Amino acid sequence: MGEGGHVKEKGGIKKRETWSKRFDFLLACIGFSVGLGNVWRFPYLCYKNGGGAFMIPYFICCIVGGIPLFYLEVCVGQFMGVAGLNAWKICPIFQGIGIASTIIMFFSNTFFNVIMAWAFYYWFSSFTSELPWASCGHEWNKNCKDYTKEDGNFTNSSLHNDEMANITIPFLSALKNTSNQLVLDPVTEFWENKVLGISDGIDQPGAIKWDICLCLLFAWICVYLCICKGIKSSGKVMYFTATTPYLFMSILLIRNSMLPGAIDGVIYYLKPNLSKLSDMQVWVDAGSQIFFTYSIGVGSLTVLGSFNKFKHNSYKDCIIFACTNTGTSLLAGLIIFTILGHMAFVQDTSIDKVAESGPGLAFIAYPKAVSMMPGAPFWSVLFFFMVILLGFDSQFVGVEAVVTAIVDQWPSVLRRKYRKEAFTAFICFLNFLLGLCMVTHGGIYVFELFNFYSTCIIILLIGFFECVAVAWVYGVRRFYDNVEMMLGRRINPYMGFCWTFLSPMFCLGMFLMSIINYSNLEYKRPSGVYEYPGWAIVIGWSMASFSVMFIPLMIPFNIWRYKLNFKTLHLLLKPQGLQAHQLRPKDKGEKSIGNCNAKSKCCDNSCEDPLDNHYEEDILETKLALLENGTNAHNGTNGTNGLKV
Numbered sequence: 001m002g003e004g005g006h007v008k009e010k011g012g013i014k015k016r017e018t019w020s021k022r023f024d025f026l027l028a029c030i031g032f033s034v035g036l037g038n039v040w041r042f043p044y045l046c047y048k049n050g051g052g053a054f055m056i057p058y059f060i061c062c063i064v065g066g067i068p069l070f071y072l073e074v075c076v077g078q079f080m081g082v083a084g085l086n087a088w089k090i091c092p093i094f095q096g097i098g099i100a101s102t103i104i105m106f107f108s109n110t111f112f113n114v115i116m117a118w119a120f121y122y123w124f125s126s127f128t129s130e131l132p133w134a135s136c137g138h139e140w141n142k143n144c145k146d147y148t149k150e151d152g153n154f155t156n157s158s159l160h161n162d163e164m165a166n167i168t169i170p171f172l173s174a175l176k177n178t179s180n181q182l183v184l185d186p187v188t189e190f191w192e193n194k195v196l197g198i199s200d201g202i203d204q205p206g207a208i209k210w211d212i213c214l215c216l217l218f219a220w221i222c223v224y225l226c227i228c229k230g231i232k233s234s235g236k237v238m239y240f241t242a243t244t245p246y247l248f249m250s251i252l253l254i255r256n257s258m259l260p261g262a263i264d265g266v267i268y269y270l271k272p273n274l275s276k277l278s279d280m281q282v283w284v285d286a287g288s289q290i291f292f293t294y295s296i297g298v299g300s301l302t303v304l305g306s307f308n309k310f311k312h313n314s315y316k317d318c319i320i321f322a323c324t325n326t327g328t329s330l331l332a333g334l335i336i337f338t339i340l341g342h343m344a345f346v347q348d349t350s351i352d353k354v355a356e357s358g359p360g361l362a363f364i365a366y367p368k369a370v371s372m373m374p375g376a377p378f379w380s381v382l383f384f385f386m387v388i389l390l391g392f393d394s395q396f397v398g399v400e401a402v403v404t405a406i407v408d409q410w411p412s413v414l415r416r417k418y419r420k421e422a423f424t425a426f427i428c429f430l431n432f433l434l435g436l437c438m439v440t441h442g443g444i445y446v447f448e449l450f451n452f453y454s455t456c457i458i459i460l461l462i463g464f465f466e467c468v469a470v471a472w473v474y475g476v477r478r479f480y481d482n483v484e485m486m487l488g489r490r491i492n493p494y495m496g497f498c499w500t501f502l503s504p505m506f507c508l509g510m511f512l513m514s515i516i517n518y519s520n521l522e523y524k525r526p527s528g529v530y531e532y533p534g535w536a537i538v539i540g541w542s543m544a545s546f547s548v549m550f551i552p553l554m555i556p557f558n559i560w561r562y563k564l565n566f567k568t569l570h571l572l573l574k575p576q577g578l579q580a581h582q583l584r585p586k587d588k589g590e591k592s593i594g595n596c597n598a599k600s601k602c603c604d605n606s607c608e609d610p611l612d613n614h615y616e617e618d619i620l621e622t623k624l625a626l627l628e629n630g631t632n633a634h635n636g637t638n639g640t641n642g643l644k645v
Contacts, residue, residue, distance in 0.1 A: 012416050012417075013411060013412055013415045013416060014415040014416070014420070016081070016082075016408075016411070016415075017230050017231050017307060018307050018308065018309055019231065019235065019307050019308060019309070019312075020235065022312065022313075024231070024235045024238075025304060025305075025307065025308055025312065025314065025317060026317040026320060026321060027235075027238050027239065027242050027243075028231075028234075028235065028238055028242075028304050028393075028397060029074075029301070029304055029317065029321050030242050030321060030324050030325070031238045031241060031242030031393030031394070031396070031397065032295055032300055032304070032393060032394050032396075032397035032398070033293060033294055033295040033321070033325060033394075034242075034293070034324065034325050034328045034390075035293075035390045035391060035393070035394040036115065036362070036387065036390055036391055036394070037289070037292045037293045038293055038325070038328045038329045038332045038390075039332040039335075039336070039362070039387070039390060040336075040362050041289065041292065041293075042289060042293070042329040042332060042333060043269065043329075043332055043333035043336040043337060044336075045285050045286075045289055046058075046269060046270075046333055047268065047269055047337070047351075047352075048285070049276050049279070049281075049282040049285055049286070050272060050273035050274065050275070050276030050277065050282065051268070051269060051270050051271045051272050051273055052270045052271060052272035053272040053273050053274050053276055053277055054276070054282065054285075054286065056277060057277065057282055057283045057286035057287075058286045058289065058290070059326075060286075061283075061286045061287045061289075061290045061506065061510075062290055062322065062326065064498060064502045064503065064506045065287065065290055065291075065296075065463070065498075065502075065503050065506040065507065065510075066290040066291075066294045066296070066322065067294075067318060067319075067322050068495055068498035068499055068502070068503045069294070069296045069297075069463050069466065069467070069503055069507075070294050070295075070296060070301060070318060070321070070322070071314070071315065071318040071495065072466060072467070072470060072499055072503075073296065073301035073302045073305065073466065074301050074302070074304065074305035074308075074314050074317075074318065075305065075314065075479070075482075075483055075486070076088070076090060076302055076305065076466075076470065077301065077302035077303060077304065077305025077306035077307075077308070078305040078306065078308040078310065078312060078314055078486060079310075079482050079483075079486060079582065080306065080582075081306055081310070082306055082408045083098075083299065083302050083303040083306045083401070083404045083405045083408050084098040084099070084101075084102050084299065084302075084303075084404070084405025084406065084408055084409060085098035085099055085102075085405065085408075085409055086098070086408050086409060086577075087302050087306065087408075088469065089575065089576040089577050090469070090470070090474055090575045090576075091469040091470065091473045091474045091573070091575065092558060092571075092572045092573075092574070092575075092576050092593050093469075093473060093554075093555055093558075093572040093573055094465055094466075094468070094469035094473065094551065094554075095554045095558070096550040096551035096552065096553060096554035096555075097462060097465055097466060097469065097551060098299065098302075098405065099547075099550040099554070100458075100462055100547045100548050100549075100550050100551055101297060101298050101299030101302070101462055101547075102299050102401070102402055102405045102406070103546065103547040103550070104297070104298050104299070104454060104455055104458065104459065104462075104547045105298045105299050105300060105398055105401050105402050106402050106431070107450060107454035107455065107543065107547075108298060108398060108454065108455055109395065109398045109399055109402065109431050110431045110434045110435050110438075110450065111435070111438060111447050111450040111451055111454075112391065112394065112395055112398065113216065113219050113220060113223065113395055113431065113432075113435060114216060114435050114438045114439065114443070114447055115362075115391060116215075116216075116219040116388065116391050116392065116395065117212055117213075117215040117216035117218075117219050117435075117439065118195060118212070118215070118363060119362070119384050119387045119388050119391065120215040120218060120219060120388065121195060121211065121212060121215045122195075122363065122367065122380070122384045123381065123384040123385060123388060124215075126377050126380035126381045126384060127377070127381065128377055129377065130376075130377070131367070131370070131371050131376050131377055131380055132190060132194075133186050133187045133189075133190035133191075133367055133368075133371060134186060134187075134371040134376065135186055136186050136189075138186075138190075138194075140189060140190065140193040140194040141186065141189050141193070142189065142193065143182055143183045143184060143189075144183070144184055144185070144186050144189045145183050145184075145185070146185070146186060182526065182527055184526055185368070187364055187367055187368040187371065188364060188526055190367075191363050191364050191367075192525070192526075195212065195363070196209075196441070196443070196444050197209050197441045198441060198442070198444055198525075199441040199442040201442065201445065201530060201533075202442055202445035202446060202449070202532060202533070202536050203442075203533065204441070204442050205437065205440045205441065205442040205443070205446075206440050206441030206442055207440060207441065208436060208439055208440050209439050209440065209441065209443075212439040212443075213436065213439045216432065216435055216436075216439055217432060219395075220428050220429075220431065220432045222392070223392070223395050223396065223399060223428060224424065224425055224428045226392070226396055227396050227399055227400050227403075227424060228421050228424055228425070229421070230400070230420065231307055231400065234396045234397075234400060237393075237396065238393050238396065240389075241389045241392050241393040241396075242393050244386075244389055245386050245389045245390050246328075248382055248383075248385065248386040248389075249331055249332065249335055249386065251382065252335050252379075252382065252383065252386070253331070253334055253335050253338065255373075255379070256335060256338035256339045256342065257338055259338065259339070259341075259342035259345075259373070260342060260345050260346075261341040261342045261343075261344060261345025261346070262338035262339075262341050262342050263341065264341040264344070264345065264351070265337035265338050265339070265340050265341020265342065265344070265351060266334060266337055266338060266341065268337060268341065268351045268352075269333055269334070269336075269337035270333075280513055280516070280517060281517055283510075283513065284510060284513045284514055284517055287460075287506070287510035287513075288456065288460075288510070288514070291459050291460065291463065291510075292455075293325055293329065294325065296459060296463050297458075297459030297460070297462035297463045297466070298398075298401070298455070298459060299401050299405060300397050300398060300401040303397075303400065303401040303404045303405065304397065304401075306404070306408075310486055310581065311486060311487075311488070312486070313487055314486075315483075315487055315491055336366070337351070339366065339369045339370075340365065340369065342369065342372075343365070343368065343369040343372070346372055362387060366383060367380065370383060399424070399427060399428065399431070402427055403420070403423065403424050403427055406423070407420055407423065438450070444523070445523060445530070445532070445536075448521060448523050449521065449532070449536060449539065449540050449543075450543070452521045452540065453521070453540030453541060453543050453544045454543050454544060454547070456514075457511065457514045457515070457518075457544065458544045458547060458548050460507050460508075460510050460511040460514065461507070461511055461548055462548065462551075463503070463507040464504050464507035464508050464511065465551055467499055467500075467503050467504035467507065468504060470499060471496070471499040471500040471504070472500070473573050474575060476496045476499055476500050477496075478584070478587075479496075479499075480496055481584055482582070482584075485581075485582075485584075520532060520537055521536075521537065521540065555572065558572060558593065559572070562593055564593075571591060571592060571593040572593060574590060574591060574592045574593065575590075575592060576592045576593045577592070578592075
């Protein structure tokens with residue numbers, strides 16, 4: 001992309017894009033990583049794991065693992081100038097990291113937009129004078145009751161905003177009546193019967209729910225329209241989607257703080273319980289939350305970094321991002337627990353009875369609390385619009401990460417004319433088709449399977465291999481020199497210490513603790529806990545293994561592809577395809593696997609074609625750019641043959 005972000009063509013191939021403005025990169029990182037995980041996961045984990053005491057392991061994991069790994073991935077993308085498989089040519093033996101992270105991102109995009117479909121459904125349903133989940137009497141209500149407290153007894157009645165002073169709802173979402181029949185409150189019945197139409201298990205998928213399916217289709221159309229032109233279009237959209245939620249969060253916090261019982265929720269949220277720190281699960285939760293909210297190990301940060309100009313100061317952006325991410329989590333916690341404190345006050349129960357995490361918080365607890373507030377439809381519209389904005393900018397970058405990783409692999413094919421736009425549409429449509437299994441009557445079980453197995457434990461392994469690849473194989477000193485080439489100065493040596501020792505130990509330790517504490521997936525419903533059958537667990541682990549298996553598989557593949565022998569095997573440890581501006585003076589003339597010809601399968605100086613087609617295209621593009629500017633090309637080398645550019 002040229003100045004101002006305009007794409008130029010060289011021989012019919014569009015030049016790779018870069019950010020139009022320096023602020024675009026930081027905004028994209030904030031928009032992608034600061035999302036629903038900050039709103040519906042962090043507050044619950046904080047409450048569950050000792051309140052304010054949870055901040056201790058959280059900040060330790062942030063300093064030891066979160067910030068260093070975030071900056072590592074960004075730097076790899078910015079230095080290499082490409083994403084996916086090609087970005088990890090910095091260390092060819094670990095090229096499989098690029099494939100693994102792209103697959104994980106693809107799975108994540110599939111189930112994440114289902115959340116957007118639910119959010120759209122609730123948002124559309126909020127444009128009414130009375131929220132449909134505020135009372136019983138609808139076609140989807142089967143065993144539903146609204147309750148008010150009169151003389152200590154629960155009686156059936158309807159909820160109205162002008163009766164707020166007398167409202168009380170049992171702290172359980174489900175009760176048993178005199179016939180031992182399950183009775184649900186209207187919010188839970190709306191979620192289970194109307195939105196999900198939930199079946200009894202994953203082995204009973206049922207038919208597609210066409211109302212949710214249309215919302216899913218609408219969500220994917222919105223995503224495509226915002227990213228079809230690449231970062232040129234999505235970058236502009238993020239100025240709105242990444243900043244507006246903070247306005248809405250501020251409004252909601254002010255409103256919630258004025259409600260009775262709000263201060264009790266804040267105290268419950270932040271009151272430290274230091275005894276929790278001895279529990280291994282607390283540290284696992286802190287580490288997994290850092291990986292989740294910092295978007296480590298899914299390839300998106302490498303993609304975002306690859307759109308930076310080579311000299312961009314991403315180090316400063318990294319620090320700003322870390323402060324923003326953590327600050328947003330704390331702010332979201334205040335918003336959620338002020339409303340939960342009010343909800344507990346109205347129900348005359350304790351906060352731990354109303355606190356939930358994940359979809360249960362966004363689609364049950366908060367809608368229930370909103371329905372108790374005066375002007376409920378307005379606050380519901382505001383809340384779900386905030387959820388949509390928080391989710392969309394994450395989805396924009398997620399889809400762009402998958403598309404860019406594949407386009408960078410075959411630029412001569414996919415960067416011509418409107419092929420990238422068509423390919424983006426294909427990826428969105430493929431994600432939509434895979435998401436259809438999550439909008440059936442048994443779709444919530446498939447959703448939880450994807451959510452639990454495709455992203456959680458495996459990304460810890462990917463983070464470990466990233467540290468090994470850069471710090472131990474490529475060389476932490478060399479990478480530090482490369483960062484200095486980009487920034488014009490040396491960064492704090494603490495980063496190198498983390499990349500070499502602390503971060504890989506952190507990733508491996510968290511992975512082992514997660515395995516030790518592992519238990520099979522369950523789905524909690526008001527009617528009881530659903531335990532997934534064995535075959536579903538096998539599918540889940542197969543999905544998790546499918547991504548990470550490419551890390552070891554790429555090693556024998558490259559050995560076969562380039563016909564390496566014992567003498568040339570070490571070339572897998574050398575960076576491939578570096579250009580003149582990426583080389584230190586002492587690196588020039590360095591042998592690499594790029595000297596090996598994949599077609600003739602030779603790996604010595606007798607090869608007639610020392611570079612593969614991808615790098616020939618890069619060299620041709622450089623020549624065309626130099627000729628266009630009317631300057632003489634300077635000599636540069638890439639590999640042992642000293643090819644002139």
